Amino acid sequence: MAEPGAMAEQLKAEVRTHTRISGIDPGHKRLWIGEESVIYRDLILAWGAETVRVPIEGDAADCVFPINDLEDYARFRAAAAGKQRVLLLGAGLIGCEFANDLSLGGYEVQLVAPCEQVMPTLLHPAAAAAVQAGLESLGARFHLGPVLTRLQRVADGLEAHLSDGQVIPCDVVVSAIGLRPRIDLAAAAGLQVNRGVVVDRHLKTSHANIYALGDCAEVDGLN
Ligand SMILES: Cc1cc2nc3c(=O)[nH]c(=O)nc-3n(C[C@H](O)[C@H](O)[C@H](O)COP(=O)(O)OP(=O)(O)OC[C@H]3O[C@@H](n4cnc5c(N)ncnc54)[C@H](O)[C@@H]3O)c2cc1C
Known part of the structure; x- marks a missing residue:
């Protein structure tokens, strides 16, 4: 959230926004930003994860908003304005939040x-029931069991068709169904990847001087 100039001064670092790494060459300890190459001594990968998207039938698939960063959130807020x-x-945690x-x-x-319950990987059923009851007391309604199969535009908004036959009228859909670690560039560079970029307990990858952390990393043997 910091302003890049102030952050660079505070950290005594070069901060480059709107800049995408396009490749890593571990043999020569350099990375690529398009045509430009940058030499590194140590490289830390912290490039996060992509939101998972499931295929949905219907003419309103563009009304589904996955949210994993502020730009995603801004897009959702613009779509939800007045709705x-x-x-x-x-x-899960994000859906309930x-x-x-x-x-x-x-x-x-x-x-x-x-x-069958909210936050299935995190909560005991009794705690999950309490969370669900708390959210219901705020007015939220739960449909646990089915999935969304089709989303259609109708005259006054959208119609969400669930796999159990229910049809839910709505204006906008937020998807909070999980993340997929970004591994493509690491895999192309020959780093060991599994679900994420594989690291040991010291966050070292399979290549010397390359580390990974955050949502893109997977601690070998622990996840
Ligand atoms: C709504 C919501 C609420 C959350 N609440 C909590 C919470 O309460 N507590 C908690 O611990 N966690 C929470 N999380 C999770 C937390 O935000 C993530 O775990 C964390 O942000 C992951 O950090 P990261 O640095 O790995 O990835 P990110 O924060 O996603 O950052 C990845 C960065 O890498 C950049 N990038 C991607 N590809 C490239 C490339 N090729 N070259 C250069 N840069 C690239 C991206 O643009 C981005 O800036 C929440 C997440 C969400 C969506």
């Missing part, structure tokens, strides 16, 4: 997820 009914996909925040923000929230 009331939000359908949320996913009942959005259910809470959007309900408190005055939106009518319905949540769809193909699981």
Whole structure:
């Protein structure tokens, strides 16, 4: 969130915004930014993850907003301006957090997820029931079990068709169904990848002087 100039001064570092690494050449300890090559001594990969997208039928697939950064969030807010009914996909930590925040923000929230309870990988069923009850007391409605299969434009918004036959009217859909670590450039450079860029407990990758952390990394044997 810091202003890049102030951050560079504070860290005594060069900060380059809107700059995408396009390749790594571990043999020569250099990376590529398009045509430009940059030599490194140590390289730390922290380039995060992509949002998972599932194929959905219908003419309104562009009304599904995955949110993993501020630009995604800005796009969703622009689409939701003046609208009331939000359908949320996913009942994990992020889906429940959005259910809470959007309900408190005055939106009518319905949540769809193909699981038996909210936050299935994080909470004991009793705790999950308490979280769900708390969100329901704010007005959120839950559809646990089915998935969204089709999203269609209709005269007054959207119609979400679920795999169990339910049809939910809504205005905008937020997808919070998970992330896929960015591994393509690391794999192309010959680094060991699995679900993420594989690192040991010291965040070292399979290549000397290259480290990875955050959402793109996977600690070998621990995840
Ligand atoms: C709504 C929401 C709420 C969350 N709440 C919490 C919370 O309460 N607590 C918590 O611990 N975590 C939370 N998280 C998760 C947390 O935000 C992430 O785990 C964290 O931001 C991951 O950091 P990262 O640096 O790995 O990736 P990111 O923060 O995603 O950063 C990746 C960066 O790499 C850049 N990049 C991508 N490809 C390239 C490339 N080829 N070259 C150069 N740069 C590239 C991207 O533009 C981006 O700037 C939340 C996430 C969301 C979406």
